[in-house]
Amino acid sequence: MFKNYTTNQVILPLDFSFQLEKNDIAFAIDQLIESIPEERFLPFNHQMGPSSYHSKMMMKMILCAYTQSVFSGRKIEALTKDSIRMMWLTQSYQPSYRTINRFRVNPLVNALLRECFVQFRSQLVKEQLIDEEAIFIDGTKIEANANKYTFxxxxxxxxxxxxxxxxxxxxxxxxxxxxxxxxxxxxxxxxxxxxxxxxxxxxxxxxxxxxxxxxxxxxxxxxxxxxxxxxxxxxxxxxxxxxxxxxxxxxxxxxxxxxxxxxxxRTDPDATFMRMKDDHMKNGQLKAAYNLQIATNSQYILGYDLFSNPTDTRTLHPFLTTLKECFFELPNYIVADAGYGGEENYQAVLEDYERTPLITYAMYYKEQKKKFKQNPFLPANWFYQELDDTFICPNGRKMNFRNYSIRTDKYGFKRYLKRYECEDCSDCPVRSQCTKAKSDKNREIQKNMNWEYFKATIQQLLSEKETGKIYRQRKIDVEPAFGYLKACLGFTRFSVRGKQQAHNEIGFALMAVNLRKYRLNKPENKGDSPNNRKNRRLKILFAIFGLLFYLS
Structure with a gap:
């Protein structure tokens, strides 16, 4: 006997929500967008011309498509006709791909996306899924929608x-x-x-x-x-x-x-050619790309920004400013890897933002090794006489203070250096091991006291139990977010051109990552994971086999 099935029978339209699972991601998307205050949508309202689709509906539709790894405007349009979840979110409206593409590159959407992150973070704090003690910052390069040979x-x-x-x-x-x-x-x-x-x-x-x-x-x-x-x-x-x-x-x-x-x-003037790591032989390739910076906690992305600068060093200061002005108040600890370690960044975090930096510098791990500490020819291991302001070289001679100097880099940041010169290197028995200077010149060294202070501060912070534990959490907190974005969601290349348009698109993609992770981490959804269902089936099979064995 077959179940009743006919395509010629007229039926009344039903609410599509009844056909969705109880824990469907569409409900999380709907809850998030509805939590945004109504006045945020007023800039999209207009009095002239035909009526437009509501910006709430457009936001829900694009977010839903990105959670399903659909980034093309035409494919999003096809989803509105095929997907039940999309039909419920759009209430059976079917915007064209032109309307979809125009909306997601609209500069006004940027404010809505930031409000999404603000509301989402408030929800995470309310449900105690994140703590407000620290943020973990890192960057990755996303390929721009540009031709390879337009440099x-x-x-x-x-x-x-x-x-x-x-x-x-x-x-x-x-x-x-x-x-x-x-x-x-x-x-x-x-x-x-x-x-x-x-x-x-x-x-x-x-x-x-x-x-x-x-x-x-x-x-x-x-x-x-x-x-x-x-x-x-x-x-x-x-x-x-x-x-x-x-x-x-x-x-x-x-x-x-x-x-x-x-x-x-030339295809996308805002994109910069950067060294990409996408070759299976680990051969870097130069491609037009953007530098994406994110701040996470418990693997949730709480804030983001997009830069045309290929290095992370120059992005920390403006990124922290963006987080503070647009997303949330900065927590006590700012955690990042050695790519952000520098005098300018330490000074900005400690003095401008009055926060604690848990950021290593390039030589941090090398300086902890026994080989480095036992090398007598490294100035970092020389004895310093504070009263005389002199260093003692490996041969026991004094390195006397000579003069001050100021070094200004191409970005305008000034470094204040102190120069020291050995009193006499002419008859030194270890001269060849100590310096490569000419025979008629004494060895000179220079010290940046500001930089030495920051290094000592970082070494002290990372050696403490509490702050050291927070820093060690960085790898398992921020790195998985990039892996989920590129490997699971499949977002490896922008589909729009221009920094403003790319900024909007990456906002949709990052929020899609958050929503997928939030859905999986909810307590009521953990019992419905594939592993849990498999374990339940195995328990049932073992129980049946045990019962049969007992009866036999």
Whole structure:
């Protein structure tokens, strides 16, 4: 006997929620979006034109699609027609892929996504799923939606511009020498600006026009031919100067887009070429990408930001500012790996934010080894006499203070150094092991006392039991979030272009990671996991076998 089945019978429309499981992720998505205050959606409201889809519905729909690893606008549109969960969230509305794509790149969506993270964190705190003692920060590179061979390198632009400057100066000197054009007023004797090249082009065009007028009024063919031959040089030079001017404008535009970066992609100018680790032979590849920074606790992503800077060192300060202004008040402990360890970052965390940094530096683990500590030729192991402000070298001689110096990096950060010089290295028996300086010079060392203080502070913090335990938790807290994003969710490449648009998309992806993890960690859902169901079936089978054995 079959169950009753017919496709020709008319049925009344039912509430799709009855067809969803009790612990379906659609309910978590609906609860999260509904928790956002109503005034946050007012910027999407408009009084002119046809009515639009509610931004609540659009947020739920896109979040639901991202939790199912669907990132394409056309595939999201297909889900609204096929998925029961999507039909319930959209109430059977079916927005087109154009509407979906326009909404997710809308700059106003950024504020909604941040509000999602704020509400989600409040829910986690309320349910005691996270603590507010520390945040764990790390970064990863996500490939941009850009072609591989669209790179523009800063060094190449500088070299091309330098050669162009030399050529234009030589050409200008030749024009003056041959008295083709009069001299122009120059702002700098080193190079010709775009305006000055334009003036040269205008003067050459005026010279060409004079030769043209003469040839038109001249009736003698031989003389007219002679005039035209004289016109060739300024005419050809005018085209060359025009080309120089266009190239000069292009190089200025490239510099403006580059800023402090070393490269960018012509497909997506906000993306920077970064070393990716996606080759199975562990060969890094240069691809256009963005640097994603996240802050986690208990493997939940609490805040995020996107940078065009390939290194993590320069991102900590602006990222902490974003967390404080847009997401939540910073906790007491800021935990990160050695990629963030630096004098500028330590100073920012301790002084600007008044928090405790649990961040190692590059040489931290090497300095803990026995080989490092027993090396007598390393200045870090030399005895320091505080009263005399001198160090004692391995041969027992004094390294006297010489002078102060200030080193400013390309970003404007100043480091204050103290320089020391040995009193005499001429007849030292261990000179070859101690220094590679010339025979007529004494060994010199420099010390950054501010940096030494920060190093001592970090060593003290990580040696303590409580703070050391918090730092050791970093690897099992922030790293799994990236693994879940790339391996489980399958988000390895952006599908939109531009930093603002990519910022919105990564917000949807990270919230999808949170929602999937939240659903699995809820107490009522843990009993329905595949492993638990398998264990229950095994227990039932063992009970049946035991009963049969007993009856036999």
């Amino acid at each position: 523009v390198w800063k060094k190449s632009i500088e070299n091309f511009d330098k050669k162009l400057t030399e050529k234009s100066n030589v050409l200008y000197d030749e024009l003056l020498k041959d008295k083709i054009i009069p001299e122009i007023e120059r702002e700098s004797a080193k190079e010709l600006s775009v305006t000055e090249l334009g003036q040269i082009e205008e003067k050459l065009a005026h010279v060409v026009e004079k030769f043209t007028e003469k040839s038109e009024y001249e009736k003698d063919g031989t003389i007219r031919k002679s005039i035209r031959s004289k016109r060739k040089v300024p005419k050809k030079t005018r085209k060359l100067v025009h080309d120089f001017k266009e190239r000069k404008c292009a190089y200025q535009k490239h510099r403006q887009i580059l800023g402090q970066r070393n490269s960018y992609s």
